[in-house]
Amino acid sequence: MNLYEAMATQRAIRRLKPDPIPHDVLSRIFQAASWAPTGGNVQPFRMVAVTDRDKLKSLGELYTKQWAVYTEGMRAEGDALAPARKKMMLAGDYLCEHLHQVPVMVVFCFNAEHMAITDAGLDRPSVVGGGSVYTAVQNLMLAARAEGVGCVLTTLLCFEESAVKSLLEIPDPWGTCAHIPMGYPVLGGYGPTSRRPLSKMLYENTWMASSSFEGGA
Numbered sequence: 001m002n003l004y005e006a007m008a009t010q011r012a013i014r015r016l017k018p019d020p021i022p023h024d025v026l027s028r029i030f031q032a033a034s035w036a037p038t039g040g041n042v043q044p045f046r047m048v049a050v051t052d053r054d055k056l057k058s059l060g061e062l063y064t065k066q067w068a069v070y071t072e073g074m075r076a077e078g079d080a081l082a083p084a085r086k087k088m089m090l091a092g093d094y095l096c097e098h099l100h101q102v103p104v105m106v107v108f109c110f111n112a113e114h115m116a117i118t119d120a121g122l123d124r125p126s127v128v129g130g131g132s133v134y135t136a137v138q139n140l141m142l143a144a145r146a147e148g149v150g151c152v153l154t155t156l157l158c159f160e161e162s163a164v165k166s167l168l169e170i171p172d173p174w175g176t177c178a179h180i181p182m183g184y185p186v187l188g189g190y191g192p193t194s195r196r197p198l199s200k201m202l203y204e205n206t207w208m209a210s211s212s213f214e215g216g217a
C-alpha cells in the first residue's frame, strides 16, 4: 500500500481477534522491523515473538495490573471523562480481557551497553538510546498496517520488567521497552488519525516561527 496512506491511517488498534496471522505475513512484518536504522548500525535490539498461550496469559495478567493503575484517574472522572479518552479506555479494557488470546505479542529488547547514547550526560532524561529501538518498532507497525494486521505500541509492561524478563528468559543487561500485541482488528481497525495540525508542530528556522511547509500530504 501507499506509504503515506499507511502512515496517515496507522491508529492504535486495541481490539484484536484471536484468529491466527499467516506465517508468511508475520515473517514479512518481522523482516521489515529488522531493516530499521540504528545508531552506528549496531542494531542493539532484539525481538521476542510470544505465541505461547501460557506466556501470553501471564503477560496479560501483568499488563492488566498496570492498566488498572494507569486508568485509575480516568475511571474516577466518571461521566466527565472526555469521549475520546473513554473510547481509548474501553478499547484498552478489551485488550486486557483478550490479551491471552492474541496470536502474537512482540517484546522489543535493547542492550544499552551497545548504544552510543549521545544525550546520556545531559541534565535531562535521555531519549537518544530509544531511537535505536523505536525505529524498528515503527517499521514493524507500518508493515503490520500494510498487511492489515492490527497492533498497538504498549509500554506499561516496563513497570513489570523483571517479571517479563524472567518469563521470557531475557538475560542481563538486556532491557525491554515496547510490547506489541498483534492480531486482525475486531472493528473497522485502521482509519484517519487525530493529530495536531502540522502548523502547530513544525517551525522554520526559529522556535515558534511559522513554516511554509504545509498541506503537502
Ligand SMILES: Cc1cc2nc3c(=O)[nH]c(=O)nc-3n(C[C@H](O)[C@H](O)[C@H](O)COP(=O)(O)O)c2cc1C
Binding pocket: 010, 011, 012, 013, 014, 092, 152, 153, 154, 155, 156, 157, 193, 194
Ligand atoms: C511510547 C508509547 C507508549 C505507549 N504505551 C501504551 C500503553 O502502554 N498502552 C496502550 O494502550 N497504548 C499505549 N500507547 C499508544 C498510544 O496511546 C496511542 O498511540 C495514542 O493514544 C494515539 O492513538 P491513535 O493512534 O489511536 O490516535 C503508547 C504509544 C507510545 C508512542
